[in-house]
Amino acid sequence: MVIFRSISFDRRGVMAAMLASAALVGCSESPGGSGETVTAATIEGAVEKPNLTLGFIKLTDMAPLAIAKEKGFFAEEGLNVTLEPQANWKVLLDGVIGGQLDGAHMLAGQPIAATIGYGTKADLIAPLSLDLNGNAITLSNRVWEMIEPELPKMADGRPQHPISAEYLQPVVEEFEAQGKPFNMGMVFPVSTHNYELRYWLAAGGLNPGYYSDGDVQGVISADVKLSVTPPPQMPATLEAGTIEGYCVGEPWNQAAVFKGIGVPVITDDQIWNDNPEKVFGLREDFAEQYPATTAAMLRAIIRAQQWLDEDGGANRQEAVEILSRPNYVGADAEVIAASMTGVFTFEPGDTREAEGFNIFFDKYAGYPYYSDAIWYLTQMRRWGQIADDQTDQWYFDTAKAVYRPDLYLAAANGLVEEGVIPAESVPETDGFRGPQTGFIDGITYDGSKPNAYLGEFPIGLKQGQSVTASGVSDN
């Protein structure tokens, strides 16, 4: 039984204590998928730190934060929250680590990478997942024109989905023959987008390159060279011809459609059906010092997530209006609406149903599954960001240190008791989703067997392999 207790006094001198239960943090021996249900942390007391500043990047999946503020959910929890847009993911991460931000809309990879010390080392946690899906890959008009004639068509003449990256191979070869690199953009080295773009390319037989200890560019042995661009600058960078395509969240794929500078070819939902996206990240010591504040924030965000998915998306139009304000996402409402209201526009005139493109609450979207964290860890290992082999147990322990369903449950169970959210919207689980199918390459992901999973990829590091400047070597 591991118990950790943290006592803190707020201005009113209210004592709050937090006990984490046995199945959780620090249990080095618990195996993955043990079948032992994760239980909620016990949280008592009043909010310790009512004035909070939360950071976000101008993407539609920050919606739960904007809605929690604008619909008064934060205020009802006794919180006075300022939402601050950040210039890029690095600035946002430094803000959370440095304490200027109390929490933020984060890439799932960020708290994981910070905890294992890839990039800036800091103990961050993710007690809540903000959404499922929400990204897409866009190609420049030039490249789209080159691949479009080759694509298999449906009866009505529109291209059949999902579009595999193998149609990109001849284009990459042509670029190579002309001595030009084929460049694509993603938003951060440990971003979901990086792993999704890599997954899609590798599934189509294109090597997106490896990272090594000394090389953080990740272009060793690359067919397609990936580089970092902040999300809002993606369309401008594509237009400037620096990159030929990118993987980014909304509204920046729809922006390419509206500006006529590129064509989205595939959504991340088509790469991995219902994949976990952004998380709400904060410092571990913040959650320990201010347990009731953390729970109050989570409750407000969960209510906002529910609001966003309520009545089959009835509130989405209002959400679009709120997000289009200059202090939130700020893009034109019609651009945001093009992906937030159950449809997704690929080319002008090719708008398709995409019910699951942004899921905030349904399908247990908010629950931070350990297996989701482990998937990100496997991809970090697959591409060399984790330089050495790790045991399965290491994957489980790391995931459990970062993803904190106990804190999620403490907040969500409170809402269930108050009758705000239905009991069936909170899963009873050991924190592992079970084997996941629905990947574009047909490989099944089982979070309880990370090393076995890594062995299945034709492109990617296997056990015993490492990366040097000249390429992959077997030890």
Place this chain on the structure above:
Amino acid sequence: MATAFVEPSDAAKEPDTGAEAAATTSDMAAPKTQVVGEGERPSADGPSALHIRMKAVGEALLWPFVGIVGFLALWAVLAPQVDTSLGSLPGPAEVVEAGAALYSEYSAAMDAENAFYEQQDANNAAAIAAGNQAGVRNFDYAGPPTFLDQIFTSLQTVALGFLLATIFAVPIGLFAGLSTRFNSAINPLVQIMKPVSPLAWLPIVTMVISAMITSSDPLLPKAFVISALVVMLCSLWPTLINTAIGTSSIDKDLLNVGKVLRLGWFDKLTKLVLPASLPYIFTGMRLSLGVGWMVLIAAEMLAQNPGLGKFVWDEFQNGSSQSLARIMFAVIVIGLIGFMLDRIMMALQSLVSKNRTV
């Protein structure tokens, strides 16, 4: 006088800039004085005097007017032809509209803020009435900063940076002007530091400040301190160099008189050196403020300090159809504020120069 604080050409250039600026000023002011002068002399002639006066005023206003109208016309004609991915470049009319929209956003934000406080007061009153003291909240309104808030933050940041720069630069400059050895010692450092861009300082300042301010609720927000320090680092050089030149070029006779009078170190500084070099110091400060204001926008963009720089960056990131017009409006406001700051410094400068000649 012969202290080699700066390259000879450079040394000649710095005061020149001041002189040049002063010349421009008198140019600008010339028509006005002329107006008054001519208007007063023939005042006995009655209507014709008024006529002449009107004509002079007209003349003085005509050409700036022509310049501005010409620019606006060119802008209005050319802008729609530049096609960007955010639509065509906004013309003057769209920019004015953007300004109006920013103003109405400001009023709306004020209303929301008042509503927030009213609601809070009402809630507190209800909580007290119900005997629930713990329910009383005194939150500050946490709405997004308005355009006016951003201007205000920018002015505060540049003021702090400029103040720090002056506090550092003037004493060092004075000392460098008085001591040839000290001057030679710091000269290479100054020459190397002077051309460094704010963007290069920023990561260093950010890391140092982040390490130094560890309190979770610091007196001044980190981003604010970071931008102010970057402004200081970039804007302190003109003041330093000009102070050194001013101090080193004091009339030797004055210093000799000081020796005869057996003035102490402190008296020498306050009675001789400072008054003699004040015009130089103010010329330097004016240049520093100009540099500081320019640097500030870049620093705010990167440090994410709320302010005009962040406003521009956020709008760029928004990429909505209104973004370009709003950015252009901000550019005009930045220009006008820079112009205003320069005028204030110029007024101070001429005041100081006048005192000296008297």
